[in-house]
Every structure is written in structure tokens, then in C-alpha cells.
Amino acid sequence: MKVRIDDSCTACGLCVETCPEVFRMGDEIAEVIVEQVPPQFEDAAQQAADECPVEAIEVE
Numbered sequence: 001m002k003v004r005i006d007d008s009c010t011a012c013g014l015c016v017e018t019c020p021e022v023f024r025m026g027d028e029i030a031e032v033i034v035e036q037v038p039p040q041f042e043d044a045a046q047q048a049a050d051e052c053p054v055e056a057i058e059v060e
Helices: 014-018 039-051
Strands: 003-005 023-025 030-032 057-059
Touching: 003 030, 003 039, 014 023, 014 039, 039 057
Parallel strands: none
Antiparallel strands: 003 057, 023 030
């Protein structure tokens, strides 16, 4: 599984709270810190994408 954050991110921090192993806050928006989401964090990364208020997280 791979995730990406697009430019519509509002830096609310929800993804970082939900899955800090995959996301962190950058200077302007949230950032993905892993190239491939480890299997043990896939559910949390998917939850972050599902709960993103602006749907800025894309899951592949």
C-alpha cells in the first residue's frame, strides 16, 4: 500500500494523530514519511485517508 497527500491538505493534523508512523506535519501540509506503508500500519493509514476532512490522502 502507498499513500500520497495532495495540495488540498489543510494541515489539520488528523492523519498524524491517527497514524504517526506514516504521516508527519511538514512546513505547510502533512507529509508521508514512508515510501511503502508497512502492513501493520495499513489499517491506520486507511483510516486516516477515510477520515481526512478534505479527502487529501490518496491510497494506492
